[in-house]
Amino acid sequence: MIQIKPILAAMRHHKAGTVLIALQIALTLAIVCNALFIIQQRTARLSRPSGVEESNLFVIRSDWADKSDPQHTDIQMQADLLALRQLGSVQDASPTNSFPLRGGGWDNFIKLAPDQVKMTTDAAIYFADEHSLATLGTKLIAGRNFTASEIGSQKPRDRLSSAQVIISKDLAQRLFPAGSALGKTIYVSADANKPSTVIGITDTLQAHMQSRRTPDYAYNAVLIPARLLDDGTVYLVRAKPGQLAAAMHDATKALYAQSRMRIIDRKDGVMTFAQVRQRFYKSDLGMAILMGIISVVLLAITAAGIVGLTSFWVGQRRKQIGVRRALGATRGDILNYFLTENLLIGIGGVLAGAVLAIGINLWMVTQFEMARLSLAYVAVGVVALLLLGQGAVLAPALRASHVSPVEATRSV
Amino acid sequence: MLKMTHLSKVYRTEVVETYALRDFNIDVKEGEFVAVTGPSGSGKTTFLTIAGLLETFSGGEYHLDGIEVSNLNDNARSKIRNEKIGFIFQAFNLIPDLNVFDNIEVPLRYRGMKAAERKQRIMDSLERVGLASRAKHYPAELSGGQQQRVAIARALAGSPRLLLADEPTGNLDTQMARSVLELLEDIHREGATIVMVTHDPELAARAQRNVHIIDGQVVDLSEDPRFHVVHAEHTGTNA
Numbered sequence: 001m002i003q004i005k006p007i008l009a010a011m012r013h014h015k016a017g018t019v020l021i022a023l024q025i026a027l028t029l030a031i032v033c034n035a036l037f038i039i040q041q042r043t044a045r046l047s048r049p050s051g052v053e054e055s056n057l058f059v060i061r062s063d064w065a066d067k068s069d070p071q072h073t074d075i076q077m078q079a080d081l082l083a084l085r086q087l088g089s090v091q092d093a094s095p096t097n098s099f100p101l102r103g104g105g106w107d108n109f110i111k112l113a114p115d116q117v118k119m120t121t122d123a124a125i126y127f128a129d130e131h132s133l134a135t136l137g138t139k140l141i142a143g144r145n146f147t148a149s150e151i152g153s154q155k156p157r158d159r160l161s162s163a164q165v166i167i168s169k170d171l172a173q174r175l176f177p178a179g180s181a182l183g184k185t186i187y188v189s190a191d192a193n194k195p196s197t198v199i200g201i202t203d204t205l206q207a208h209m210q211s212r213r214t215p216d217y218a219y220n221a222v223l224i225p226a227r228l229l230d231d232g233t234v235y236l237v238r239a240k241p242g243q244l245a246a247a248m249h250d251a252t253k254a255l256y257a258q259s260r261m262r263i264i265d266r267k268d269g270v271m272t273f274a275q276v277r278q279r280f281y282k283s284d285l286g287m288a289i290l291m292g293i294i295s296v297v298l299l300a301i302t303a304a305g306i307v308g309l310t311s312f313w314v315g316q317r318r319k320q321i322g323v324r325r326a327l328g329a330t331r332g333d334i335l336n337y338f339l340t341e342n343l344l345i346g347i348g349g350v351l352a353g354a355v356l357a358i359g360i361n362l363w364m365v366t367q368f369e370m371a372r373l374s375l376a377y378v379a380v381g382v383v384a385l386l387l388l389g390q391g392a393v394l395a396p397a398l399r400a401s402h403v404s405p406v407e408a409t410r411s412v
Numbered sequence: 413m414l415k416m417t418h419l420s421k422v423y424r425t426e427v428v429e430t431y432a433l434r435d436f437n438i439d440v441k442e443g444e445f446v447a448v449t450g451p452s453g454s455g456k457t458t459f460l461t462i463a464g465l466l467e468t469f470s471g472g473e474y475h476l477d478g479i480e481v482s483n484l485n486d487n488a489r490s491k492i493r494n495e496k497i498g499f500i501f502q503a504f505n506l507i508p509d510l511n512v513f514d515n516i517e518v519p520l521r522y523r524g525m526k527a528a529e530r531k532q533r534i535m536d537s538l539e540r541v542g543l544a545s546r547a548k549h550y551p552a553e554l555s556g557g558q559q560q561r562v563a564i565a566r567a568l569a570g571s572p573r574l575l576l577a578d579e580p581t582g583n584l585d586t587q588m589a590r591s592v593l594e595l596l597e598d599i600h601r602e603g604a605t606i607v608m609v610t611h612d613p614e615l616a617a618r619a620q621r622n623v624h625i626i627d628g629q630v631v632d633l634s635e636d637p638r639f640h641v642v643h644a645e646h647t648g649t650n651a
Contacts, residue, residue, distance in 0.1 A: 003521065010509035323505045326466055327519040327566070328494020330487050405493070406466040408505055409457060409578060 003333075007341045017309050018345055025349025025385055028302045030356035033381040034364070035291040037373050042284040042291075050100040050277070051168070051205035051219070053137020056091070056239045057273040058248050059099065063232035065261040070229040074153045076259055077227050083254045084237055085131070089247035091238045094132040097228045098124065099236060100206035100221075101273075101280040107209055108160065110222070112175060112185075114192035121174050123167070123220035124207035125160065125188070127228040133166075133202065135236045141169060143182045143200030146225040154226045160189040162224045166200035168207075170219035188222055232263075244272060299388060306392035310338060314400040321400050322407025331401040338397035339390060346389040350382040357381065413574060413605045414440040414463060419472030421458050421628075432458040433628040436472070440607055442573075445600040447619030448609045455628040456609045457578065463607060464497055464576045465489045477573050494522050498567030502579035504559040506551040506566075512538070513547040516566045523570065537565040541595060557588030564595060575599065577608040581615060593618055 011018050062080070064073060077095055084093035098105025105126075109119035126132070129151045133140055143166070150164055165188060172181035185195045205221045227233075235255075239247030248270050255262065264270060271279075314321070321334055329337075361373035421433040433455050440446050450456045461467045462474065465481060474481050477496055481489065499505075506515050513534055520530045538544045541561040551559055560580060567575055580596065581589035593615060600606050600620070608619060616622050624631050 006510055006514050006518070006521070009511070009514055010507075013509040319505070320507050323501075323507065324518065324522075325490070326464065326493060326499055326505075328490050328522040328570075330490040330522075332487075333490075333522055404467065405490075406461050408499070408501060409461055409466060 003337050003340055004344070007337065007344060011341070011344070014313070017313070018348075021305060021309055022345050022349035022352065024302050024305050025346055025389065026353035026356055028298045029350055029353025029378075029381050029385050030360050031298055032295045032385075033353075033357040033377045034360050034373060035295045036381070037361070037377050038370075039288045039291045039295075040377075041371060042288040045284050046281050046288075048206065048218075049204055051136075051138055051203060052100055052273065053238075054273040054277065056241055056244050056247075057135070057137065058237050058239065058244065058251075058271060059273065059276060060235045060237060060251060060255065060264065060270050061232060062235065062255060062269070063263040063265075065263060067231050070153075070155055073229045073233075074227060077229075077233055080233075080235065080255055080258050081129075081131075083258050084235060084251055087247065087250045087254055089240055089243040089250050091240045092131050092135045093235055093237045093251075094129050094135040095127065095227050096132065096234050096236055097127045097230065098208045099126065099136070099234070099276075100208060101276050102208045103280050105208040107207070107217070108188055108190075108222070110171070110175065110220070111187040114187060114195070116187070121171065121220055122217045123171050123188075123222045124209060124217075126208075126221055126223050127154070127226050128166070128223040129225065129227065132223060132236070135238045136205075137238065138205050139203040140166070140200050141203050142180065143198070145200060146223075150225045152226045153229050154224075156228065156230050159191045159194070160224065161191065161194050162188065162196050162226065164199045164225060165196040166202060166223040167198055168202050168205040168219055168221040170204065171221060172198070172201045174216075174220065188224070248272070302385070303388055303392040306342065306389055307396060310342065310393045310396040311399075314338070314396050314403075317400075318403055319407055319410070321403040322405055322410070325403065325405035326408035334401040334403070335397050338393055338400055342389050342393040342397075343386065346386045349389075350385050353385070354378050354382060413442040413444070413477060414438070414607065415473075415475045416459075416463075417473045417475075419462070419474055420470050421455075421462060421467075422470040431628050433462070433469070436629060438623060438630055440574075440605065442605055443600075443603055445597075445606045445620040446608070446623055447616035447621070448607060448623045448625060449611070449613070449616045450625035452611075454625045456625050458628070459625060460576055460578050460607070460609045463574075464499060465493050490522075494519055495570065496573045498570060498572035498575045500560070500563055500567050500575065500577040500580045502582040504551070504556075504563045504583070506559055506562055508551050511548050511550050512543065512554070512562050512565075515551070515562060516569050519566065519570050533569045533571075534565075537569040538562075540568060541565045555588070556584050557591060560584060560588070560592050561595065564592070564599075568599065573605065575604055575606045577606060577610075579610055579612075580608065581610075581612060589615070 081093055081095060084090055105124060107122055107124050110121050110123050112120050130146045130148050133145055167181060175181055175186060176184055181198045181201060184198050186198060188196050204219060206219055207217055207221050209217065237247060237251050252264060252270055324334065357378050358373060364370040365372055416436055416438050419433055419436040420431060423430045423432060448456050448459060462469050476492065516534045516537060517530055520533060535544060538547055541564055543558060543561055546554060581592050584592060596606060597618065610616050
């Protein structure tokens, strides 16, 4: 580092190029840090557990062609479920209104007392029967499952009414942090006269609503023992191991055999859970890929800028390099000169970039409710940009180090 | 101090070999002031670049200050250039981005010298060339003569064993050339060994000894009838 002072002195005479590269590094750092942070947040969402045994599970959405009679719908649903469970390729099946990663559904305020004004928390409402836990592959960690006799039916406009509920463990902990939720009374319904007793607690079970604005509710779920008599229904079907494709085909055929008065969309009426997951996280994955591409392009442009400017400087200073060599500089000294020069510009750039990165993040926090950028990302970005700079400058610096001292005697 | 024996320098292309120096012999003693003259293309500059270890030679031997330099690697050659040789170029070759002080400091930094010693040497050498008050000036702010004096100060600051000057007054007007030459003579009188390549007969005449190069070889002007007139007109001394 014996050359820092003359390098700084020389840089004052190349302000434009120096400032441009430093600015490019600063902008790249600021954008790449935030992009990597967004990528991390989005990919973290991708890897969250759904609480569902996803392999061999598929979903059928059946809309009724005749929507006039809820009682008929209830009978049809029971017949459908019986037909599905009897298929050789199917292990189990259950009705529901929604499920994890569906991206929409029914959620209710949960209270602990009938006269409570403000909710304790919010939770996804999943209509279920005694086959639901087995179909989902979700474990019961306390209490018991629903019995067939407890399963009722409900119209969409009815107020929720259920004497027994099963809740997810995250909801249980949120509602009763001091002790077990089992046997406790909660209020799922807006009707103060209809308490529900918690008869079971499941292992992790993801809620259908996954807004980044409501991370606290992400694993709150309540299973209501009822069939929802809506304009259409959703059947969750678990295929026997290795028979997913056959079961999907058999199930559709069986349902149509039960009744032709239904519509199962050819495009997405029957979906594997893998497809459900893929569709749910499409925007997250897309955003992560977009941010990744932006980062790579920016880093490549910055590296190219450094290579270009340093190559230009090497060409411009060929005679000067020859003079330095004539005066005793070794090849290592020349290499060190350009690496140090780049490092100094890089340090200036990353310092400005770190401030800019934090500034951009603070703006996004206020405008888009983004999380605060971890300083670790800035630190990693700083190191990465400095290493990128050193890597980019290496080739032109090596070329410079091979300039012969005899250049000093040549007229330009 | 500087001894070349049967030295040759060949530039090879795919179709032709060109001898810049052929069977070249010279012996410069310590404390001598030698002028190397010759027509354009005779090999003067090639001799100087080889003498200054700026490029390698093809055959023969070269001893500099008692060291046979032909087998030295690039780092060792750089070290010798830095510690034993001072260069004075026709085009001054100051670094335009650095001020006078920083220019003179360049070779001293490569030597790893401490800051205090560097400063002392720089100010001493600037005093020596009469430019102590211009330490913070940039080359563009100086006249040609002053720039060459800075270049001489840079060469002197490292206390070299040998000063190599390539047409040191070539880019200067008569007045400035004279003052630079007087400075070189002073430096020689103080004991420095100087080898100066020049076209200028007046300049060559001021040296202690003249070496004439023709077609890449040292010639004795007194034995070559082609050069008797030139020889008589100018100096009367030769290699």
